[in-house]
Structure formats: C-alpha cells, structure tokens
Amino acid sequence: MKTFHLTISSVAETKFDGDAFSVLVPGVEGEMEILAEHEPMISTLKAGTITIKTQADKDGEKFVIKKGILEVANNRVVVIV
Amino acid sequence: MAGLKEIKNKIKSVQKTRKVTRAMEAVSAVKMRKSQERARGARTYARSALRILGQVSHIVEFAKHPLVAQNTTGTTVTILVTSDKGLAGSLNSAVIKLAEKFIANKDESKGGVKWICIGRRGLDWAERRGYEVIHSVSNVSDDVEEVEMQDITDMIIKMQEQSKVRKVNVIYTNFKSTFEQEAVLRRILPLSHGALNDIVSGILPERGKWSAGGNEDETRVADYKVEPNRNSLLEEVLPRLTNILVFHTLLENKASEHSARMVAMKNATDKAGEVSMLLKRKFNKARQAAITAEIGEITSGLEAMK
Numbered sequence: 588m589k590t591f592h593l594t595i596s597s598v599a600e601t602k603f604d605g606d607a608f609s610v611l612v613p614g615v616e617g618e619m620e621i622l623a624e625h626e627p628m629i630s631t632l633k634a635g636t637i638t639i640k641t642q643a644d645k646d647g648e649k650f651v652i653k654k655g656i657l658e659v660a661n662n663r664v665v666v667i668v
Numbered sequence: 669m670a671g672l673k674e675i676k677n678k679i680k681s682v683q684k685t686r687k688v689t690r691a692m693e694a695v696s697a698v699k700m701r702k703s704q705e706r707a708r709g710a711r712t713y714a715r716s717a718l719r720i721l722g723q724v725s726h727i728v729e730f731a732k733h734p735l736v737a738q739n740t741t742g743t744t745v746t747i748l749v750t751s752d753k754g755l756a757g758s759l760n761s762a763v764i765k766l767a768e769k770f771i772a773n774k775d776e777s778k779g780g781v782k783w784i785c786i787g788r789r790g791l792d793w794a795e796r797r798g799y800e801v802i803h804s805v806s807n808v809s810d811d812v813e814e815v816e817m818q819d820i821t822d823m824i825i826k827m828q829e830q831s832k833v834r835k836v837n838v839i840y841t842n843f844k845s846t847f848e849q850e851a852v853l854r855r856i857l858p859l860s861h862g863a864l865n866d867i868v869s870g871i872l873p874e875r876g877k878w879s880a881g882g883n884e885d886e887t888r889v890a891d892y893k894v895e896p897n898r899n900s901l902l903e904e905v906l907p908r909l910t911n912i913l914v915f916h917t918l919l920e921n922k923a924s925e926h927s928a929r930m931v932a933m934k935n936a937t938d939k940a941g942e943v944s945m946l947l948k949r950k951f952n953k954a955r956q957a958a959i960t961a962e963i964g965e966i967t968s969g970l971e972a973m974k
Binding site: 594596597598599600601604614615616626627628629630631656658660665666667 | 813
C-alpha cells in the first residue's frame with residue numbers, strides 16, 4: 588500500500604512524524620480521509636479527532652484537536668494544531 | 669591597619685552573597701534548560717506554519733487581505749518583549765537600547781509610536797519616559813500557552829484592519845546560544861513571507877542537534893484545492909499565523925532571559941569567590957602584622973627589663 592509523509596505538530600511537541608497510508612481529519616465541511624498521492628490542498632480543520640493509519644498500526648492512532656490547518660502537497664501532509 | 673573584625677565581617681557578607689548568586693544560578697540553569705527546549709521544540713510547528721503561509725501567499729486573494737495591506741496612515745505599534753525581573757546581564761538594556769534607536773529613526777517611527785509591553789522591565793521604561801502604552805502584560809509564566817497571546821494579536825489585527833497602524837514591529841531578544849543572545853527588531857504586520865521567514869529562521873541554531881539541516885524543497889504547487897474557500901481560509905490562517913509570530917518571540921525571549929541570567933549569576937558567583945579570597949589574604953596579612961607587632965612589643969619590653 589502506498590504511503591505518504593505525515594507531520595502533525597503543535598507548539599508544545601511534534602505529535603506525529605512519519606509515514607502513514609491514511610489519515611482521517613475533521614475538515615470544516617465534514618470528515619475527509621486523505622490517502623497517498625492526494626491532490627494539493629489547504630484546508631482548515633474544526634474540533635474533532637484525527638485518525639492515522641500506518642503500516643505498524645492498522646487500527647489507527649488517534650489525536651483529539653480543537654482546531655487546525657492542513658496542507659497537502661507532493662505526497663506530504665502537514666497538520667498544525 | 670583595618671580592623672580584623674571589619675575584614676571578617678566583610679568576608680562573611682561576600683560569602684553570603686555568593687551563596688545567593690549560586691542558588692540563583694542553579695535555579696536559572698533548570699529554567700534555562702526547559703525554556704530552551706521549548707523554544708527549540710516549537711521549531712517544527714513554526715516551520716510548518718511558514719510553509720503553509722508560503723503556499724497561501726500564492727493565492728490571488730492573499731495580496732488583498734487586510735493583514736497584508738500596507739497602510740499609509742496611522743501610528744507604528746511596537747511590541748516590546750522584556751523580562752519581568754532584572755539580574756539578567758545586559759538582556760533588557762539591549763532591548764531598550766534598540767527601542768531608543770528605533771524611536772530616534774524618524775522614518776521608522778513616522779506617525780508616532782505606541783507600545784505594547786510584555787514584561788515589566790520594558791513597561792517601567794516606557795512609563796518612565798512617558799510613552800504611550802496601549803497594552804501591557806507582565807508576570808508571564810514560563811509555561812505560557814499560545815492562547816495567552818491572543819489578546820495582543822486580536823488587538824493588533826483590529827488596528828491593522830482599521831488602518832490605524834502602518835506597521836507592527838516587535839523588539840525582543842533572539843536566542844542564539846546559552847552565551848549569545850541578540851536584541852532584534854522584526855516586523856509582524858503587514859504580514860509577508862520574508863518577515864515570517866526572518867523570525868522562524870532566527871529560532872534555529874546554525875548547527876548542532878536542533879539546526880535546520882538543509883532547507884526543504886519549496887515546490888510551488890500553484891493550483892491548490894482550498895477548502896472551504898479561499899477567503900475563509902485566509903480569514904482563518906492569517907490571524908493564526910500572526911499569533912504564532914507573537915508567541916514565538918515570547919518563547920525566544922524566555923529562553924534568552926534564563927540563559928542570560930544563568931550566565932550573569934555564574935559570573936557573579938565567580939567574582940564573589942575571587943573577592944572573598946582576596947579579603948581572606950588581606951585578613952591573614954593583617955593578622956600576621958598584629959602578631960608581629962605584638963612580638964615586637966614583648967621583646968622590646970624584655971630588653972627594657974634587662
């Protein structure tokens with residue numbers, strides 16, 4: 588399965604930095620799941636849960652966020668919360 | 669000949685001072701480690717924010733946004749970031765010196781300068797000089813959260829949107845290393861990629877564990893899909909980035925403050941040790957002189973009795 592590089596960072600710490608094959612985020616207009624090779628996108632996120640699925644963790648690692656900004660480009664996803 | 673007792677008292681007082689500065693050094697060392705870690709740890713966050721701003725700035729609507737617009741009227745607002753307490757070497761005086769230079773520069777301070785003071789030292793200075801302080805915060809804890817800066821950010825954003833300010837600058841101490849801090853002046857508003865880049869690159873040391881390790885490729889992807897739409901994205905992202913900027917200067921300042929204080933206290937401790945050693949030498953000399961004088965008296969007394 589194809590993966591992409593995902594970084595989730597907050598002021599205090601980098602919450603996630605590594606390869607994932609899917610990330611589920613609470614977009615302002617509903618949840619969206621981002622897979623590898625997603626088209627370039629910038630979006631704001633609302634309060635909710637981010638679920639990350641990686642090779643090692645198929646069930647998904649979860650983070651609760653209050654708000655955030657998401658950027659997808661060149662098979663790399665950056666989320667700041 | 670100085671009295672032995674006086675010298676003894678002086679030695680005692682110097683040693684007490686040394687104990688105090690030593691304790692302060694130890695406290696600062698712990699705080700320094702924490703605040704440095706914090707300032708550096710926020711790096712990924714700041715870089716990500718910068719990247720996103722970089723991409724957003726290619727959106728057409730970016731240039732029209734009020735936070736990016738160059739106002740030609742109004743005053744200049746300057747955020748002065750200092751520490752609350754002194755005994756931190758030249759940390760605050762360097763910032764204040766820069767502020768004075770800034771006021772003296774008529775081009776920069778056109779339209780009058782208003783101040784927002786973070787930290788008591790800067791506030792005291794501004795009030796003593798009778799400058800206009802529109803907002804001040806003091807006793808900011810070391811574990812300051814991003815939201816605590818929201819008041820200031822909201823304020824400058826409002827002023828910028830109402831064209832009341834030409835520029836919002838910030839003067840703070842940039843943390844380079846434990847032994848090196850530098851007072852700097854940076855522009856926050858109007859927002860630009862360059863200004864943000866300056867602040868963020870300032871946070872990275874030139875080498876070592878935390879250094880940038882080469883710039884990431886800045887591939888421009890022109891056609892971003894934007895959700896929900898471009899205007900509301902800018903509405904959300906730009907104020908947020910402004911807040912990150914303000915917050916970052918504070919983190920930098922905290923790291924600098926504790927480092928400067930630790931170094932200052934270390935110097936004071938060393939100096940107190942030196943002074944106490946010199947005093948001890950003086951004490952011993954005085955004691956020896958007293959003994960010699962006494963012996964002299966006794967022997968001359970003996971001679972006289974013969």
